Amino acid sequence: xxxxxxxxxxxxxPGQRVTISCSGSSSIIVSNTVNWYQQLPGTAPKLLIxxxxxxxxxxxxxxxxSKSGTxxxxxxxxxxxxxxxxxYCAAWDDRLNxxxxxxxxxxxxx
Amino acid sequence: EVQLVESGGGLVKxxxxxxxxxxxxxxxxxxxxxxxxxxxxxxxxxWVSSISSSSSYIYYADSVKGRFTISRDNAKNSLYLQMNxxxxxxxxxxxxxxxxxxxxxxxxxxxxxxxxxxVTVSS
Numbered sequence: 001x002x003x004x005x006x007x008x009x010x011x012x013x014p015g016q017r018v019t020i021s022c023s024g025s026s027s028i029i030v031s032n033t034v035n036w037y038q039q040l041p042g043t044a045p046k047l048l049i050x051x052x053x054x055x056x057x058x059x060x061x062x063x064x065x066s067k068s069g070t071x072x073x074x075x076x077x078x079x080x081x082x083x084x085x086x087x088y089c090a091a092w093d094d095r096l097n098x099x100x101x102x103x104x105x106x107x108x109x110x
Numbered sequence: 111e112v113q114l115v116e117s118g119g120g121l122v123k124x125x126x127x128x129x130x131x132x133x134x135x136x137x138x139x140x141x142x143x144x145x146x147x148x149x150x151x152x153x154x155x156x157w158v159s160s161i162s163s164s165s166s167y168i169y170y171a172d173s174v175k176g177r178f179t180i181s182r183d184n185a186k187n188s189l190y191l192q193m194n195x196x197x198x199x200x201x202x203x204x205x206x207x208x209x210x211x212x213x214x215x216x217x218x219x220x221x222x223x224x225x226x227x228x229v230t231v232s233s
Contacts, residue, residue: 002154032216037155044205045147045155047221056221088155092216098169099145099157 004102011108017077020105022089032092034072039086084109112136114206119227132189132206140184143209146191148202163212196231203228
């Protein structure tokens, strides 16, 4: 069981807006920043959002991140078929002195 | 182009050893902290270990502490993971990933990631 909790699956139709949550303890999300990674089928993970809500260059502004209290969220607006992937949140755990990942959310575009 | 290329994976028997390598190019390797992250077949991501740019700070996940050793050779632009006493549950694709500063810090992130190398522990 992951220290960061994500829903195992999410879905939406093209053009819709979907959100993926990531919840954890205060020693993780409250104390530190949250990053999001996208893993397309059969490929390595790729940085999608860093420092809670920052997008690396090249990531479309359809992707946005937020954090409030012990939870973080990834929002994808204008859903596209190519967004079908696994999404992982991650943060540093002060108690474990190491990085922790959420269990991942498989996004399906219907 | 910033690139990370892992190698050294393969099939090993339980209790055996394996050494993974990650060759870095396209950036100043000696200026960045590096990490190993693994993914068991059909499962999620699990952080394994971090090492700071000068090897001064090293961290391990509890699941590998005492069995795995992370190291780096800045002169060779290479990251390593020595894996001993391997178990079936260590079977995974192992990725190396660059952290965005010289030392592991809570406000950092991983970018980029290598393509991964598969380690299979089975008799």
